[in-house]
Every structure is written in C-alpha cells, then in structure tokens.
Amino acid sequence: MTESPALQVRLGNIAHGGHTVARHEGRVIFVRHGIPGELVSVRLTDSAPDAKFWRADVVEVHEASEHRVPHFWDAANALKHQDPVGGAEFGHISLDYQRVLKAQVAAEQFTRLGGLKAEDCNFPAVQAAAGSADGLGWRTRMSYSVDSAGRLAMSGFRSNELTSIDSMPLAHPAIESSGIYVVDYSGIDRVEVAVSSADDRTILVLLSETKPGAAAKVAKQFPEGVNVASFSQRGGSAADGKGSLQVLAGDPWLSEKAMGEKYRITGEGFWQVHRAAANLLSERVVELIEPARGEQIADLYAGAGLFSLPLAKAVGQQGRVFSIEGAPGTHADAKKNLKSFGQATVIRGRVERVLRQVARDANLDAVVLDPPRAGIDKQVAAELGSSGVSRICYVSCDPASFARDIARLTARGYELEHVEIHDLYPHTHHMESIGLFVRR
Structure with a gap:
C-alpha cells in the first residue's frame, strides 16, 4: 500500500458502512477504526484530487473515547497493522457502545432514506443475540x-x-x-x-x-x-x-x-451466519406475521426454506405456502427440506416474475421476504403493492436498502407497524432488521 502523510482530525458522527465522518480543509473524509469524538491521526487510503470525499484509517489516537477497548485481533487492528483485515472493524469499541452506534445509523437511514419522521417514531435499540458475552465465536x-x-x-x-x-x-x-x-x-x-x-x-x-x-x-x-x-x-x-x-x-x-425442525444445507447453500440467528429469526418472523390455519403466504428469497417450513406448519393442510428462490442449489435444498409438507409449493425463479403469477392465481394473506443485501427492486415493490396483501414481514441485513424499501412500500399503501434490530454481527458494522408492514 502506498504511504500517505498522516492527517490529524477530530472524528464526527458515525456513518453507515463502519465509518466516522471527519473534515479536513473542507474535504469530507470517511474514517474507519475510530469512534465519534476522538482526536486521531489518519492515513489516507483513497485521496484522489477530484474525489467527492476521501477515505482513511486511524493510525494513532491522541484523545481516546471512553468506549475504546483493546482490539481482540491484531490482524484487524489498524493501530498495529497497516492494512488491517476486514471482518472486525468495530473490534476496538465496547460491545454495548457498538450497539448504540448501530442504532444511530439505523435511525439516520430510516429518516433520511425511509422518509420516517423522528418525532413520530420510537426507534428501537439494537438487541444482543444469544451467545458469548464477548461477542466472539459466533460465525458458523x-x-x-x-x-x-x-x-x-x-x-x-x-x-x-x-x-x-x-x-x-x-x-x-x-x-x-x-x-x-x-x-x-x-x-x-x-x-x-x-x-x-x-x-x-x-x-x-x-x-x-x-x-x-x-x-x-x-x-x-x-x-x-x-x-x-x-x-x-x-x-x-x-x-x-x-x-x-x-x-x-x-x-x-x-x-x-431451527425451531426444532431439521434442514439440509448443501455446499455453498445459504444459511444464517450467526450460530443463534436461524432460530431467532424464525421465531420472530412467525410471531410477527401470525400465520393462521388456511392462510396463503408467499416466502420470497426463501433460501433453503428457513421460514417456509414453520409457515407451512402454521397454515396446515388447508393453507398454502409458496417458497420462492432463484438460486438452483439453494432451491434444491428447499425442495428436500419441504418435501413432507404438501401445502408447500417450492418454486425456482426470479422473485418479481413468480410473485406476479402467484398473486394472480392465489389470494395471498401475507408475504415474508428476506432479500439479499441490495434489498428488493422497484418491480418487486410494485408487485407487492398490486397484490394488495395485508401483511408483509421484511427481514433485512442492510439498514440502507431496508430504509429505501420502507419508502417504496409506504408509497404503495403500507405502514411500518413494527421494527426491531438484532446484533447478529458483533464487532462489525452490520445489523439485522425485521419490519412488519400492514396495509393502510
């Protein structure tokens, strides 16, 4: 990595992506490995003269935050390693304060991108997941x-x-x-x-x-x-x-x-990373969506059927669950995991296309969706709005795309009735949100 001269800056607010925001001679700098309020020296890692903003890593701390702790991993410690590895960018921050910062990021995204008004919202705290008290050893x-x-x-x-x-x-x-x-x-x-x-x-x-x-x-x-x-x-x-x-x-x-049910996951097939996540998310989705006997529910981006299976149990033989997934390998896992549930229809295809067909042929009562980090696209939001489904439970691993989709769904007649955030990625800037939307 090319050496850059160190700059001394005062770190400002936390920003989405694991950065704090600093300014130097009118230039915005997104700084990693710092904590809001600290006075630090940073090494510029991206400082093109025509760039809208620069990027930097903290290399020395002159005035430390009370929330700074010794990093647990030298390879990811910017104070000891010139090119710290990714995956533990919050390792220098106490766990409790990590969650405070994540809650601030979520609130900022939900208001700026989601169109929610701070005075009308009771933004949730970030909840710790079950596991070790030090936030280590959770990645499966x-x-x-x-x-x-x-x-x-x-x-x-x-x-x-x-x-x-x-x-x-x-x-x-x-x-x-x-x-x-x-x-x-x-x-x-x-x-x-x-x-x-x-x-x-x-x-x-x-x-x-x-x-x-x-x-x-x-x-x-x-x-x-x-x-x-x-x-x-x-x-x-x-x-x-x-x-x-x-x-x-x-x-x-x-x-x-998860929830007492067995699943088979092949090769690179998707499964939740945190050791407690699959059970936690399944329980919360079922509790929030409240599936009833005889209902028809679509599970979008269904993966290996983590949510489809308990939903199928809940709606019973009188109901139907449409488990929709695009990836062939993961779709094959879902077919195996749901083969004993005749009320579950496992479909492979692009979500927006399959949803349109399912919504036309079935009278959907609810939708569950757990999209990739990019969230849903405009067409999926439009199809959801056109379907007239009364309840949508949205599981998201990115507060920015979730906030954008809050705006898309509220523009199509839905209200965010409930939102909660779980810290399923300790020592990183990531978080998991669950939102329940109801038709106005």
Missing part, C-alpha cells in the same frame, strides 16, 4: 482467500493485499480447532468453511481450485471427520448452478436445526 461460516505461500489469508477494506492468518476470533470454536490453518492450500484460491450450528462436530470445507487435482491433494491433509468438497469454477458458484461440487471426503452438506 467463513470465507478465506489463499496467499502465494498456500496459507489462509484475508484482505482489508477495499484492498487487494492479502494477510496470512492463523486464527479468526469471530469464527466458531469448532472451525478454529478443525486444523484448517495448518493446511497447505497451494493450487486453491478460495476456501469456504462451515460448521453445523446444530452439531458443532460436523465441519464442511469447500475448496475452489485453480490447478486441476489441487483440491484432492489438499483434502488429504484434513483430519478424519472433516467433510471436504471441491468447487469447479465455470463462471459462477455451485449455489447459482454455474458450478459443480465434487465430494472428496464425507458429505457435501450440513444438517441444521
């Missing part, structure tokens, strides 16, 4: 790069430089003790590791190879009991159907559990 799924020496590595924010690592404190203890850090990954460029949150003895490693035969050699280095599969790249991933999995050891899937 990890993604790593591989450096030129064949070691697991990670990169920093907006950086292509790799830092080799021998631990990741946010990863589930079973991942940390699985032996993945002593393996030679030569010929591999990406390593995905997952542990079942239902059975932490089951580990699945997915290898993306750049040299034919490399994955088979790597697989032999893992201890017995670790499941290993290789992913042959064909311009995509196994989850989106543009790649294929080859089993090298054990099974290419994990067994998961």
